[in-house]
Amino acid sequence: ASPSRPRPSLPTPTLPPGGWSRRLLMNSHFSNEQDNDETFEQILYAPTNNPALPISHALEKLREEIVLKGIPATSQEEEYLLRVESKSTTRGKTWKILLGAHEITFQEYMDLVALGQSSSHSKIEDDAFRTFASDSEFCARVQQCKLVRVLNAVIHQAERKRSRDQVVVYVQGMNAICGIVLLELNEIDATALLLALLEKHCPLYLNSTLDSVYIGCMLVDQVLHIVDVDLFKFLSKFKLSGQIYCFPWLLSLGSCWSPHSEAVKLFDFLFAKGVHWIVMCSVARVVSLRADLFASDRPMKVFQKLPPYDATENICEAKLFWSKLSSQQQKVIEKHPYDACSAMEDWE
Known part of the structure; x- marks a missing residue:
């Protein structure tokens, strides 16, 4: 049997109320060579540096750059800021831009967390308990309680927005996606990104019938x-x-x-x-x-x-x-x- 992590209690996330900005394009540090950094930064910050540039054009240019070269690797400094100050990395914020994820405020996320266990909580907890459990590096960076909080918040928010004939459930696989996302994003941004996937990009991958x-x-x-x-x-x-x-x-x-x-x-x-x-x-x-x-x-x-x-x-x-x-x-x-x-x- 694969090793398992002990089941922790689920404390309230310690996230700074003033630590969240609605601007997705923020100052970041890259670990790649300088010429690649400048190229990616110029494309990423194009709408900020040139307000007359159509967003659609800037987004298409960003997509082309990533498909061709990828996103610069996350630096140790960014990993530290994510772990200590809950600041999402440049890679994570770029993911949100690509998926058109809507911003969620600190208070909105706290309200979702305050709702407690979702209708899928037992499945979420069981899967979170096993998510990359044999990977000590992953377990050190992404605690089980974070996975459980984010996935419950996603289900709560999705249930709020569902139509009468739409059934929202957690499906196995969301835990692994959430785990990778939390390597680059704080809990609030991870929730927003997962909702974008669920609602816009692959709704029939993440539904009850699969x-x-x-x-x-x-x-x-x-x-x-x-x-x-x-x-x-x-x-x-x-x-x-x-x-x-x-x-x-x-x-x-x-x-x-x-x-x-x-x-x-x-x-x-x-x-x-x-x-x-x-x-x-x-x-x-x-x-x-x-x-x-x-x-x-x-x-x-x-x-x-x-x-x-x-x-x-x-x-x-x-x-x-x-x-x-x-x-x-x-x-x-x-x-x-x-x-x-x-x-x-x-x-x-």
């Missing part, structure tokens, strides 16, 4: 058949479909791939390019295991013990495979996180 996750697994099969038919046939011989081996990958948007330093780079790309790209990144992940899979008489064991994840290599392969698809197939993948019903019907 419609888009199942469709995403089917799309992995379809794309794999196009880009590597021999590997597809090999896996089919062992009755290994995407739903069997990559369901948790899609459900967690790849946050289950270690190390976490690479998972955050994957989030950079997904939030800049679109979360639907988790399908292509999953296909690329499978193909990267090709030699090990063909050499094994029990290929499922290969999926159960993955080698360390390399985000740069994985994303590069995903882009290459994307170019092998027709425009119609690309459109199906693009819309599947929010339109699962018609996705497979439109596949050529």
Whole structure:
């Protein structure tokens, strides 16, 4: 059995009331080389430095820069400020910009926390108890009580805004996503970002039926058949479909791939390019295991013990495979996180 962390009490978060600003673009420190810092800063601060610049143009430029080069690595100073002063990192604040996350005030978050346990609390607590429990570095940076507070707050807020025919529940996978997000964002900003994912970017990934996750697994099969038919046939011989081996990958948007330093780079790309790209990144992940899979008489064991994840290599392969698809197939993948019903019907 995997090691578990002791269940802590859930104290009220010690967040400074004056520590939250509605401005997403704030002074930050980068650890990359100076020329890359200046380039990223110029693009990130473009709307502030040039008020006449259309926001849509600035956002598109920012997306292009991130897809091409990624986001500068979080410095030790930023990690310290997040841990001690609850200041979100530049990477985390950039994620919020990319997803169009609405600001939540300190008082609004405290009101959500004051509501206590949500309807999904028991599931949240059980999953938080296991989230990356064997990773001592993660456990030191993201306490279980933070995961529980944020996820309960997300469910409370989502339930407030739901329509009559909409059921809001916590689903497994949100805990892993939340864990990676809390490596870069304070609790308030993490709540805002998760709500943006839940409401706007992948609503059918994070609902009770997991419609888009199942469709995403089917799309992995379809794309794999196009880009590597021999590997597809090999896996089919062992009755290994995407739903069997990559369901948790899609459900967690790849946050289950270690190390976490690479998972955050994957989030950079997904939030800049679109979360639907988790399908292509999953296909690329499978193909990267090709030699090990063909050499094994029990290929499922290969999926159960993955080698360390390399985000740069994985994303590069995903882009290459994307170019092998027709425009119609690309459109199906693009819309599947929010339109699962018609996705497979439109596949050529």
